[in-house]
Amino acid sequence: MKQDKRVIAVLVKLLIRSFTTPSTFAGAFAILPKDVTYEQLQDVRQRFSGQFERYGTKKNWHGFPERTILLTAIKDPEGRVVADHVWFTNTKGFQSLGGLDAGDMVEFNARVKAYYKGYTGYDEVISVEKPIELDYKLSHPSKISKI
Secondary structure (H helix, E strand, O other): OHHHHHHHHHHHHHHHHHHOOOOOOOOOEOOOOOOOOHHHHEOOEEEEEEEEEEEEEEEOOOOOEEEEEEEEEEEOOOOOEEEEEEEEEOOHHHHOOOOOOOOOEEEEEEEEEEEEEOOOOOOHHHHHHOOOEEEEEEEEEEEEEEO
């Protein structure tokens, strides 16, 4: 009986994934003008800027701590806020800027990528509280500079 419920829960999640499109959910991203959608921006590399907030850490695939940086008020080339915040791994590109202080403005190229967020386990209660949604992120930062 439990296994049947798990199978049904997984099938429902797959159905939800198949009916969601990149234009359905905006997640942490701000509302774009009506003539532009995140679906159109997906996989397009463009210039963004953001304000450095602080350093943080996350566990990498091997379980070791890895340094991250938090950028807030992410803007596109036209000056529109496209995300309230973005976490990046502190790559060589960011390290080459030297130490960043809170409030420093950083400019970089990145791609808009779609990803699924939410609970993917078998607990039905948590599945309802944290449903699977399509969201967007910025990935592959390059040509990083301090403004």
